[in-house]
Amino acid sequence: MNRKWSQSLANKPTLLYDKSLRSGQNIHFDGNVVVLGDVNPGAEIVAGGHILVMGALRGLVHAGAAGDESATVTALCFEPTQVRIASHITRPPDDNANGGIKPPEVARIRDDNVVIEEYQPPR
Amino acid sequence: MGKVIVITSGKGGVGKTTTTANVGTALAMLGKKVVMVDTDIGLRNLDVVLGLENRIVYDLVDAVRGNCRLKQALIKDKRIENLFLLPAAQTKDKTAVSTDQMAELCEKLKEEFDFVLIDCPAGIEHGFKNAIAGAEEAVVVTTPEVSAVRDADRIIGLLEAAGITAPVLVVNRIRTNMVKSGDMMSVEDILDILAVDLLGIVPDDDAIVISTNRGEPTVFDDNSRPGLAFRNIARRLDGENVPLISLEEKQGFWGRLKHMFKSE
Numbered sequence: 001m002n003r004k005w006s007q008s009l010a011n012k013p014t015l016l017y018d019k020s021l022r023s024g025q026n027i028h029f030d031g032n033v034v035v036l037g038d039v040n041p042g043a044e045i046v047a048g049g050h051i052l053v054m055g056a057l058r059g060l061v062h063a064g065a066a067g068d069e070s071a072t073v074t075a076l077c078f079e080p081t082q083v084r085i086a087s088h089i090t091r092p093p094d095d096n097a098n099g100g101i102k103p104p105e106v107a108r109i110r111d112d113n114v115v116i117e118e119y120q121p122p123r
Numbered sequence: 124m125g126k127v128i129v130i131t132s133g134k135g136g137v138g139k140t141t142t143t144a145n146v147g148t149a150l151a152m153l154g155k156k157v158v159m160v161d162t163d164i165g166l167r168n169l170d171v172v173l174g175l176e177n178r179i180v181y182d183l184v185d186a187v188r189g190n191c192r193l194k195q196a197l198i199k200d201k202r203i204e205n206l207f208l209l210p211a212a213q214t215k216d217k218t219a220v221s222t223d224q225m226a227e228l229c230e231k232l233k234e235e236f237d238f239v240l241i242d243c244p245a246g247i248e249h250g251f252k253n254a255i256a257g258a259e260e261a262v263v264v265t266t267p268e269v270s271a272v273r274d275a276d277r278i279i280g281l282l283e284a285a286g287i288t289a290p291v292l293v294v295n296r297i298r299t300n301m302v303k304s305g306d307m308m309s310v311e312d313i314l315d316i317l318a319v320d321l322l323g324i325v326p327d328d329d330a331i332v333i334s335t336n337r338g339e340p341t342v343f344d345d346n347s348r349p350g351l352a353f354r355n356i357a358r359r360l361d362g363e364n365v366p367l368i369s370l371e372e373k374q375g376f377w378g379r380l381k382h383m384f385k386s387e
């Protein structure tokens with residue numbers, strides 16, 4: 001299993017946003033986006049590359065917006081409204097019972113599906 | 124051809140969105156084909172109240188600007204077959220849509236739907252003008268507070284100036300015991316000032332807070348008093364003649380006792 005960020009995306013510029021993103025605020029950036037804070041419902045991040053949220057992800061994110069399927073979305077607390085990677089769209093199930101402490105999670109495309117799993121540092 | 128009805132109030136927080144969600148759902152429960160349009164661009168809420176937030180891909184701004192087909196922006200309700208939502212954009216501002224575009228959109232929607240309910244933003248500026256641009260009828264929501272009634276009066280004037288001449292009134296959040304004790308304006312007092320037809324009265328109830336937070340309209344709950352009020356409002360909008368529900372609250376023993384002491 002290749003857990004490395006793809007070379008092409010890792011070489012892209014990265015935007016570091018050092019606040020929380022509130023409802024109605026958005027980041028559009030053709031590269032990777034790192035947020036030091038939360039992404040609240042109603043906020044939106046559209047990135048050409050990876051998205052990393054060092055806080056709670058509760059809004060809408062689109063990684064690999066230019067079509068790169070190797071893009072990933074990682075968050076310490078993964079409770080997004082909707083996740084899009086390249087041309088894939090997914091949302092949590094309606095009976096989603098949040099709560100409890102969860103490990104950081106990452107969303108990526110595998111076998112043409114968006115899968116969400118516990119974050120493991122790349123080896 | 125369907126009807127385009129704007130739900131407006133002037134003042135914020137009086138229950139426009141709650142009314143839209145519940146009346147829209149109730150109309151769909153009556154078998155009507157309904158679309159609810161959230162025109163509060165930048166401060167959208169209707170999707171949250173309906174529990175449809177995570178289904179949004181395209182929105183009102185995308186639809187009017189031709190970024191997508193209108194059909195693609197319509198979100199089908201998860202509970203009822205013939206109920207749809209056209210969500211507002213959250214990351215744009217109200218000037219993203221013009222009144223002409225809204226009027227055109229409403230024309231298109233009413234060909235397809237029996238009822239087009241427009242959820243209006245608070246205020247009387249651009250957002251309000253957009254919301255009423257394509258509307259033929261109006262429902263004005265107010266609460267029994269002087270400030271809300273004052274704003275409703277202003278709104279009714281503006282609606283009339285825009286050619287929507289016979290708006291109907293929903294009085295939301297009535298508390299019968301406070302009206303009785305003279306601490307709250309009564310529906311009669313409000314109608315006295317506003318001089319419009321009454322569409323319905325909705326009692327103040329904890330059920331609303333619960334249903335709103337859960338993203339589940341209260342009209343689904345057979346035991347909910349506001350739910351019944353909203354279902355009746357929907358039937359009246361559909362042309363049925365439904366009497367107003369009794370607002371008498373069921374009093375427990377202590378309530379009756381308190382009442383006895385008060386009246387003496």
